[in-house]
Amino acid sequence: FCINARHDDSASRVMEITGRGSDIVIEAAGARQAVEQTLLLSRRAGKIALVGEFEGYLNLGVVGEVKLFTSYISPLEYPLALSLIAERKVDVKNLITHRFKLSEFKQAIETANNPLEKPVKVVITI
Incomplete structure (x- = not known):
């Protein structure tokens, strides 16, 4: 499921x-309120991935044995990365190893977590 907090x-x-809460919560907005809300969305011993760009400090009362992943x-x-790609100085074609539709979200996550699939980047198209 994908839930839009605006609605x-x-x-x-x-x-x-x-x-009981979500097994995996992915926060991609980088907004303080969204980051703080991830704890309310996660189940006990769930996983929270913070991938949105966020600056500053958070005061998270982490309970429930959640695993927090950041990037x-x-x-x-x-700008440098886009320039290198645009000038074809870096070949990125092989970085995306798997592509999925949003309706295949569960399979995409399973693939990303399965070393036998040898994932580098798994893309979910919306």
Whole structure:
């Protein structure tokens, strides 16, 4: 499921669908409120991936044995990366190893977590 927080009360909707919270919560907006809300959406021992670009400090009262995964994305690197790709100095074709539709989200996550599939980048097309 993909829940749009603009139209739904995310926490209520997740509990309605799952009865316990989400196994995996992916926060991609980078907004403080969205990051803080991930704890309300995750089940006990769930996984939270923070991939949105966020600056600042958070005060998260982490409970429930959640596993928190973060990434580093610097806006300063975008122009150089795009330039190298545009000038064909870097071949990125082989970086995307798997492509899925949004309706295949579950299979995409399973593929990304399966080393036998040898995923580099798994893309979900919306």
